[in-house]
Amino acid sequence: MEQTPTQTVPQTETPFIVGIRFHRIGKIYHFDASGFRDLQPGEFVIVKTRRGRQLGEVVKTFPDAPPEPPRDSTWVPVERRATPRDLVLRQIWQKKELEVTIACRDKAHELGLRDVKIVASEFSFDGALLTILYSTESGNKVNLNALQKAMQRLYPKASVEMRQIGPRDVAKILGGMGACGIESRCCSTFLTEFSPVSIKMAKAQGISLSPSEITGMCGRLRCCLVYEYEQYAEARKTLPKRKKRVVTPMGEGKVVDVFPLKQSVIVQLFESGERHEFLKHELQPWDELEALRRKAEAPCDRHENGECDCGKAAPAQNADSTPEEQHPPETSAPDSPIAAASPQEESTSDTAETAQRENRPRRASRRRRSRRKSRRS
Numbered sequence: 497m498e499q500t501p502t503q504t505v506p507q508t509e510t511p512f513i514v515g516i517r518f519h520r521i522g523k524i525y526h527f528d529a530s531g532f533r534d535l536q537p538g539e540f541v542i543v544k545t546r547r548g549r550q551l552g553e554v555v556k557t558f559p560d561a562p563p564e565p566p567r568d569s570t571w572v573p574v575e576r577r578a579t580p581r582d583l584v585l586r587q588i589w590q591k592k593e594l595e596v597t598i599a600c601r602d603k604a605h606e607l608g609l610r611d612v613k614i615v616a617s618e619f620s621f622d623g624a625l626l627t628i629l630y631s632t633e634s635g636n637k638v639n640l641n642a643l644q645k646a647m648q649r650l651y652p653k654a655s656v657e658m659r660q661i662g663p664r665d666v667a668k669i670l671g672g673m674g675a676c677g678i679e680s681r682c683c684s685t686f687l688t689e690f691s692p693v694s695i696k697m698a699k700a701q702g703i704s705l706s707p708s709e710i711t712g713m714c715g716r717l718r719c720c721l722v723y724e725y726e727q728y729a730e731a732r733k734t735l736p737k738r739k740k741r742v743v744t745p746m747g748e749g750k751v752v753d754v755f756p757l758k759q760s761v762i763v764q765l766f767e768s769g770e771r772h773e774f775l776k777h778e779l780q781p782w783d784e785l786e787a788l789r790r791k792a793e794a795p796c797d798r799h800e801n802g803e804c805d806c807g808k809a810a811p812a813q814n815a816d817s818t819p820e821e822q823h824p825p826e827t828s829a830p831d832s833p834i835a836a837a838s839p840q841e842e843s844t845s846d847t848a849e850t851a852q853r854e855n856r857p858r859r860a861s862r863r864r865r866s867r868r869k870s871r872r873s
Contacts, residue, residue: 509587511571512561515556516543521668523688524555528571533559540578547657551621589619596651599834600628603646612638619654626654631666654746662841664690667714668671675712682719693717694824697725700732702754731756734776740801741782744774748782 512533513760525565527543529535539554565571584839596617604612615629628647632638640658648656662667668683683690692859692861709730712718732754736742752771759776 511562513558513571514554514575516541516552516573517555517688518552521684521686525552526558527574529554529557529574532574532577535574535577540583542578542582544570544575545572546786547627548620548625549622550576551582558852562702578621586621589621589623591604593617593619596626596628596647598675600643600647600649604643605667607642607646608639609640609643611641612640613666615666618753619707623654625657626651627657627659629661629665631663636664640847663714664719667712667852675718676720681713687719690719691722692726692787693719693721700725702727702756713830728756731759735759735761736779736781743780743782744772745778746772772804 512530512535513526514529514535516527517524527541529541532541535541535552535554535557537556539727540551541554542549542551555710574575591696593616596619597614600617601614604614611632611634613631613633615631618627618629626647630640637660644656644658667681668687671681671684673679674681693716695710695717696707698705698717701721703710703721703726710717710721720756735754735756736751738751738754742751742761742763744751744765747765747767749763751761752764755761755773760773761776761779762771763779764771861870
C-alpha cells in the first residue's frame with residue numbers, strides 16, 4: 497500500500513533528503529532526514545503519513561543534490577530509526593494478513609457481494625491500521641459499509657479501511673507469469689509506477705493490433721509498449737510515411753512498409769509492380785522533385801532586361817538575321833482606327849466598356865422589380 501505524507505516542517509537549511517519505500521516494489525517517497533544524516537540505504541525508519549505511522553526502507557539518499565521540494569516548499573521529517581522491536585512487530589502482523597484476507601472473502605460471500613474480489617490485506621507495522629484491498633469486475637464503486645463493519649467487529653483493535661484498486665494493481669500483487677512468457681511479470685519485478693499506454697504506441701512499433709498480442713494478464717494494454725516507443729517515434733520522423741510517393745534509384749513508387757530501426761522502407765514500383773527495400777539516403781520525396789521540375793520549366797520574364805539570376809540561358813538568336821528580322825516592329829494600316837488611337841483614348845474606351853458591363857445587372861434587376869410591382873397592382 498503506497499503512503500502519502502501529511503505532516504510537514506519548514507526548511508531552515510539544506511535538508512538531507514532520503515527516498516523511502518513502503519513495499520518491495522512500490523513508489524519511492526522523499527522525506528527530510530536532516531536529524532539522521534548518517535542514514536544509509538537498507539536501513540528502516542518510522543515516518544508519519546496520512547494512514548498513520550508507517551515503517552519504510554531507505555532506498556536512496558540525496559546528500560549533495562536534493563530533489564525538487566514539494567509545492568509548499570516543505571518536507572515531511574523522518575520520526576526515528578526503526579528498532580528491532582518494530583521489525584519483529586511487522587513480521588507478526590504480516591503473518592496475520594493471509595488469515596484476514598480469507599476471513600474477508602468469506603464475509604463478502606455471506607453478504608452476497610458477487611462482484612467484489614478481495615485481493616489482499618495489509619497491516620501497519622504496529623497493527624493500528626488494517627487495509628483491505630479489493631477490486632470489482634465492472635470497475636465501479638460498490639457500497640461495502642456492511643463488509644467493513646463486519647471486519648471491524650472481527651478486529652476491534654485495528655482501524656479497518658476498504659481500498660479499491662485497479663486491474664493492473666491486482667496483477668502486480670498476485671504476480672505470476674507474464675503474457676509474453678516471462679517467469680515474473682514486469683509490474684511484479686521492477687515497475688514502481690504505471691505509465692499511461694495507448695494503442696498509438698503499438699501502431700508506431702508495427703505490432704499486430706490483435707488483443708492477444710497487445711494485452712497483458714491484467715486485460716489492459718501491456719506496459720512494455722512504452723519501453724521502445726520513444727526510439728520508434730524518433731526514428732519515424734526522418735522516414736516517409738506509408739502510401740507516400742517517392743523516387744528511388746529504380747524509379748518512382750509508393751511506400752508500403754516502414755522499418756524505423758533499420759532506417760529503411762519497402763517501396764512498390766509503379767512500372768514493374770515489384771517491391772524492393774531502400775535505405776533512407778536512397779529516397780527522394782516525389783513532391784519536392786516535382787516542385788523543382790516545375791520551377792525549372794516555368795518561363796522567366798527577366799531574361800530580356802538582363803536581371804535574371806535563375807541560371808536559365810536566354811533564348812538563342814540567329815546570327816544571320818538582322819535586328820529588324822529578330823524583333824520586327826508592329827505595324828498597322830494608317831487608316832485603321834486602332835493605329836490612330838492614342839493610349840489615353842484606349843484607356844477611356846476600356847473604362848466605358850467596364851462601366852457598361854457593371855451597369856447591366858443593375859438595369860436587369862430594376863426591370864424585374866418593376867415587373868413585380870405591376871403584377872401586384
